[in-house]
Amino acid sequence: MTNLLENKKGIIFGALDERSIAWKVAEKVHEQGGKFILSNAPIALRMGKINELAEKCGTEVIAADATSMEDLGKLVSESQEKLGGKLDFVLHSIGMSPNVRKNKSYTGLNHDWFLKTLDISALSFHKTMQTLWDQDAMNDWGSILGLTYVAAQEAYPFYSDMADAKAALESIARSFGYHYGVRNKVRVNTISQSPTVTSAGSGIAGFDKFFSFADEMSPLGNADGESCADYCMTLFSDLTRYVTMQNLYHDGGYSMTGISAKVMEKWGES
Numbered sequence: 695m696t697n698l699l700e701n702k703k704g705i706i707f708g709a710l711d712e713r714s715i716a717w718k719v720a721e722k723v724h725e726q727g728g729k730f731i732l733s734n735a736p737i738a739l740r741m742g743k744i745n746e747l748a749e750k751c752g753t754e755v756i757a758a759d760a761t762s763m764e765d766l767g768k769l770v771s772e773s774q775e776k777l778g779g780k781l782d783f784v785l786h787s788i789g790m791s792p793n794v795r796k797n798k799s800y801t802g803l804n805h806d807w808f809l810k811t812l813d814i815s816a817l818s819f820h821k822t823m824q825t826l827w828d829q830d831a832m833n834d835w836g837s838i839l840g841l842t843y844v845a846a847q848e849a850y851p852f853y854s855d856m857a858d859a860k861a862a863l864e865s866i867a868r869s870f871g872y873h874y875g876v877r878n879k880v881r882v883n884t885i886s887q888s889p890t891v892t893s894a895g896s897g898i899a900g901f902d903k904f905f906s907f908a909d910e911m912s913p914l915g916n917a918d919g920e921s922c923a924d925y926c927m928t929l930f931s932d933l934t935r936y937v938t939m940q941n942l943y944h945d946g947g948y949s950m951t952g953i954s955a956k957v958m959e960k961w962g963e964s
């Protein structure tokens with residue numbers, strides 16, 4: 695199916711390099727006829743390859759630190775000017791924990807960093823939506839998506855304070871989704887994605903092991919970034935207009951599997 699997003703306009707946050715989920719989403723939105731502005735933190739613009747992506751998709755990059763209401767305000771107003779009207783979709787594909795980066799255990803967190811984790815990985819979703827709301831920037835029946843991980847529901851020791859940030863992110867999607875639904879029929883959802891090889895993903899201690907474990911636990915195997923981007927297309931399209939305030943698992947069945955035969959077999963080995 696092509697042109698699923700014809701005449702739709704939006705903002706895509708979080709494309710750092712080709713592995714980023716947001717990068718793959720941008721490529722697919724472009725394929726499906728949608729127009730968008732790319733955004734990332736100023737430092738990511740210097741370090742990443744986002745300009746290559748912008749060129750490929752015939753679009754522009756506007757820098758914004760997603761924790762800054764000032765940056766977000768400018769991004770949302772300039773995006774509407776450049777795209778020629780209100781927005782239909784927004785992807786929040788942002789996550790970072792200084793504690794995870796510096797290998798702090800959950801029982802020995804630096805709490806200033808913990809606040810940063812929450813601000814970057816969760817509150818930024820609220821700040822983005824409040825900015826869109828205040829500028830009345832979304833068209834009716836628009837779609838806003840955030841990306842999350844199953845550690846919001848279950849204990850994953852290595853995921854540290856990101857687990858708490860994801861729990862907050864999912865709650866913000868529900869809470870804002872209520873208000874946005876009533877006012878503008880705008881839907882807000884989170885996608886709970888399989889472990890995926892990206893800069894943020896592979897920065898987590900023991901990533902390779904839990905990537906393989908999840909792959910062997912999931913009846914369909916891990917969902918890759920490309921498939922996640924496909925799923926995002928359905929949620930930005932008009933085919934899912936009544937799906938809102940949901941945390942949607944895109945994980946090959948992992949979250950509903952107690953144990954798999956492949957994982958059990960490992961216990962027979964000495």
Ligand SMILES: NC(=O)c1ccc[n+]([C@@H]2O[C@H](COP(=O)([O-])OP(=O)(O)OC[C@H]3O[C@@H](n4cnc5c(N)ncnc54)[C@H](O)[C@@H]3O)[C@@H](O)[C@H]2O)c1
Nearest residue numbers: 708710714715738760788789841842889890892893894895
């Ligand atoms: N990779 C995985 O295993 C996995 C699994 C489930 C969910 N997710 C989620 O998917 C999303 C995208 O991550 P990814 O795996 O594509 O990794 P990624 O590293 O490519 O993307 C994370 C992005 O967040 C951006 N960012 C960090 N701080 C920011 C700030 N202050 N303002 C604006 N942007 C900022 C980074 O520059 C980067 O582009 C994240 O929310 C992540 O938690 C990832």
